[in-house]
Amino acid sequence: MSDFAKRAETLAAGYLPRTELQRLLDALVSTGYRCVGPRVRDGAIQYLPLDRADEFPVGVRDHQEPGSYRVEVVDDERCFAWANGPQALKPLTFAPDEVLWQFSADASDLSFTTPTRAHPMTAVIGVRGCDLAALRLQEAHFLAPGNRDPAYAARREALFLVGVDCSHPAATCFCTSTGDGPSLGSGYDLALTELDDGFLVWRGSRLADAVLATLDLPPADAQLLRRAKDQQAQAAAAQQRRMPAPQRLMGLMQRLDHAQWDDVAARCLGCGNCTAVCPSCFCSSHRAEPALDGLSGSQVRSWDSCFTLEHSTMHGRPVRADIRTRYRQWLTHKLAGWQSQYGRSGCVGCGRCITWCPVGIDLTAEAAALLETDSA
Amino acid sequence: MPRFRLAVHKFSSCDGCQLALLNLGDALLELAELVDIVHFAEAGPVNEDAPVDLALVEGSVSTAHDVERIRRIRDSARVLVAIGACATAGGLQSLRNRADGAAWLSGIYDAPQHIDFVAQVAPVSAHVKVDLELWGCPVNKQQVLAALKDVMLGVAPRRPTASLCLECKRLGRVCTLVTGSDVCMGPVTRAGCGALCQGRGRGCYACFGPAEGVNTEALGRRLHAGGLTTDDVARRFHFINANAPAFAAAGDAWRRRDGGDGT
Numbered sequence: 001m002s003d004f005a006k007r008a009e010t011l012a013a014g015y016l017p018r019t020e021l022q023r024l025l026d027a028l029v030s031t032g033y034r035c036v037g038p039r040v041r042d043g044a045i046q047y048l049p050l051d052r053a054d055e056f057p058v059g060v061r062d063h064q065e066p067g068s069y070r071v072e073v074v075d076d077e078r079c080f081a082w083a084n085g086p087q088a089l090k091p092l093t094f095a096p097d098e099v100l101w102q103f104s105a106d107a108s109d110l111s112f113t114t115p116t117r118a119h120p121m122t123a124v125i126g127v128r129g130c131d132l133a134a135l136r137l138q139e140a141h142f143l144a145p146g147n148r149d150p151a152y153a154a155r156r157e158a159l160f161l162v163g164v165d166c167s168h169p170a171a172t173c174f175c176t177s178t179g180d181g182p183s184l185g186s187g188y189d190l191a192l193t194e195l196d197d198g199f200l201v202w203r204g205s206r207l208a209d210a211v212l213a214t215l216d217l218p219p220a221d222a223q224l225l226r227r228a229k230d231q232q233a234q235a236a237a238a239q240q241r242r243m244p245a246p247q248r249l250m251g252l253m254q255r256l257d258h259a260q261w262d263d264v265a266a267r268c269l270g271c272g273n274c275t276a277v278c279p280s281c282f283c284s285s286h287r288a289e290p291a292l293d294g295l296s297g298s299q300v301r302s303w304d305s306c307f308t309l310e311h312s313t314m315h316g317r318p319v320r321a322d323i324r325t326r327y328r329q330w331l332t333h334k335l336a337g338w339q340s341q342y343g344r345s346g347c348v349g350c351g352r353c354i355t356w357c358p359v360g361i362d363l364t365a366e367a368a369a370l371l372e373t374d375s376a
Numbered sequence: 377m378p379r380f381r382l383a384v385h386k387f388s389s390c391d392g393c394q395l396a397l398l399n400l401g402d403a404l405l406e407l408a409e410l411v412d413i414v415h416f417a418e419a420g421p422v423n424e425d426a427p428v429d430l431a432l433v434e435g436s437v438s439t440a441h442d443v444e445r446i447r448r449i450r451d452s453a454r455v456l457v458a459i460g461a462c463a464t465a466g467g468l469q470s471l472r473n474r475a476d477g478a479a480w481l482s483g484i485y486d487a488p489q490h491i492d493f494v495a496q497v498a499p500v501s502a503h504v505k506v507d508l509e510l511w512g513c514p515v516n517k518q519q520v521l522a523a524l525k526d527v528m529l530g531v532a533p534r535r536p537t538a539s540l541c542l543e544c545k546r547l548g549r550v551c552t553l554v555t556g557s558d559v560c561m562g563p564v565t566r567a568g569c570g571a572l573c574q575g576r577g578r579g580c581y582a583c584f585g586p587a588e589g590v591n592t593e594a595l596g597r598r599l600h601a602g603g604l605t606t607d608d609v610a611r612r613f614h615f616i617n618a619n620a621p622a623f624a625a626a627g628d629a630w631r632r633r634d635g636g637d638g639t
Contacts, residue, residue, distance in 0.1 A: 041550075042549070042550040042555070042557075042577060043550060043555035043556075043557055044550045044555060046548070046550070067553075067554060067598075068554060068556065069551075069554050069555055070555070070556065086545075086550060086551070087548070091548060096545075096546035096547070096548070097546060265591075266591075266593075266594070267591075267594055268591060268594065269539075269563040269564065269590055269591050269594050269595055269598075270539070270563075270589050270590040270591050271539045271541040271542075271562070271563035271564075271590060272538065272539065272541055272542045272545075273541045273545065273551065273563070276541065276542055276545030276546070277545065287534065290525055290529060292403060292406050292407060292410060292521070292524070292525060292528075293406075293410060294525070294528070294529045302546060303542065303545070303546050304542070305538070305542055307538075308537070308538035308539075308542065308589065309537055309538070309588050309589040310536075310537055310538060318589070321589075322589075323589070323590075323591060326589075355554065356551055356554050358551060358553040358554060358560075358563055358595075358598060359594055359595075359597075359598045
């Protein structure tokens with residue numbers, strides 16, 4: 001049974017007419033959240049602060065292909081009729097640059113402090129199933145029992161997640177094959193299903209109770225539910241790309257000398273865009289930022305990538321000196337290594353690495369080519 | 377402990393990189409408290425041959441006088457840091473290396489006989505040992521400050537080698553190659569500028585020189601497929617850092633390409 005059908009069996013949905021969408025923003029604000037949601041900026045859907053329902057990308061469609069992203073505006077009222085943009089939750093939880101700790105010294109003493117981590121309570125509107133799946137993967141890493149990352153935790157705890165079932169997957173999407181969409185699985189606080197004239201609204205967590213009490217919505221009737229179910233089934237069926245099944249992906253580890261790695265290395269820029277837009281990639285580098293006199297300073301963590309030479313440099317030499325071995329590291333770790341580490345593949349089917357690769361390398365095609373023959 | 381001694385030297389260049397120091401603001405005042413600035417002609421002090429802990433060198437080596445002078449400066453400096461595209465790769469003026477330099481000289485100057493050109497414009501590292509290179513046209517305050525701190529504190533200096541893309545994505549910029557809004561050299565260009573051009577919706581023109589471990593050939597193919605002629609692609613590499621080996625080779629390869637006639 002699909003995620004949507006399961007939800008429809010177990011939960012009751014309220015109905016919010018499109019003309020009342022502003023009420024949702026107002027309810028979130030009155031509950032104490034600032035709102036962040038999708039807006040078009042610099043030619044792409046980005047998650048930015050917003051206050052008014054007319055700031056949503058009304059009528060916007062995205063066209064995604066390997067190495068290409070375009071938006072257009074059509075004549076309808078839908079606000080979420082697009083798949084995704086270059087980023088969603090990752091920058092909000094795993095900050096691109098984060099001060100982890102600070103030090104200061106005087107003649108007799110050396111002291112260490114943690115920066116204040118008071119993040120504003122934020123409702124993120126428009127979170128997709130793939131985004132929630134990636135969030136769970138990031139949490140498996142950053143919030144692992146006994147190894148909790150306080151900087152990540154502080155940002156995560158400030159978020160209220162308003163999911164929206166994905167009704168318009170892009171040509172680069174393949175979340176149906178990874179089991180992470182297009183409908184929302186779990187992990188949202190509040191969920192929306194967008195229909196032509198309004199929204200089904202679903203409770204996801206107790207955090208949503210205050211918002212739902214303010215909204216006081218009438219129940220959605222059976223016809224609306226049927227329409228939503230059809231829409232979500234169509235969205236799942238529309239996806240063209242597929243990721244091979246997890247067990248087959250483990251076979252990548254037996255193909256470390258496959259000629260396909262040379263083939264992809266000739267095309268790969270080595271730029272690391274795939275890892276920057278990947279919602280589950282979590283690699284970082286740390287550096288000291290001292291004051292000029294060296295008596296105080298900060299330790300800063302920044303997004304890094306397995307595609308840089310520096311990332312694999314140990315004792316002055318890069319362990320993975322060519323693009324072939326760096327691409328291989330990324331793909332085998334993401335698709336196979338994570339299964340051993342975190343119990344599932346690190347790929348959630350969002351297709352961002354395909355769209356935002358400037359040369360349009362398609363990891364589903366690379367994985368398929370590597371697994372096509374039995375020979376290593 | 378004796379005070380740290382700093383010198384700032386200029387060779388063939390536009391002086392723009394020295395402005396990264398002059399524009400440091402409060403940090404410049406703080407620096408002046410901590411170090412003796414013994415030579416910095418653009419700012420005042422002149423004592424070119426004084427022994428120093430750190431010599432920052434701007435500009436390319438382009439004349440016989442430059443060749444003689446850079447050796448003297450190396451001899452008097454404990455640490456020598458080349459700053460900017462001219463000092464690290466030869467800069468814009470190294471375009472004459474792949475043209476008729478003598479014709480350019482007589483075409484521009486009224487009395488070219490007073491200029492003692494060397495045949496090839498060269499980076500500082502072609503003539504003396506360089507301890508650290510700061511790329512960029514021009515370099516920025518953050519780079520210069522980081523290098524000053526590292527040398528003054530005696531730690532191994534940071535040497536960013538990765539492409540601009542990661543810095544650009546950390547800053548939340550949208551890829552102009554993928555949205556089709558501008559040609560961008562970012563995937564093969566060294567990080568460090570703070571993705572300035574992308575902040576204005578523009579692509580990168582490679583002023584920070586080649587990144588390491590990237591694929592210039594693949595980017596050239598992408599730009600050509602996107603509508604640039606082979607000559608256009610060559611010119612994207614043969615620009616400010618035309619003389620940097622990775623960009624020189626990439627541009628040369630596109631000039632030699634079959635149909636390398638503007639098709």
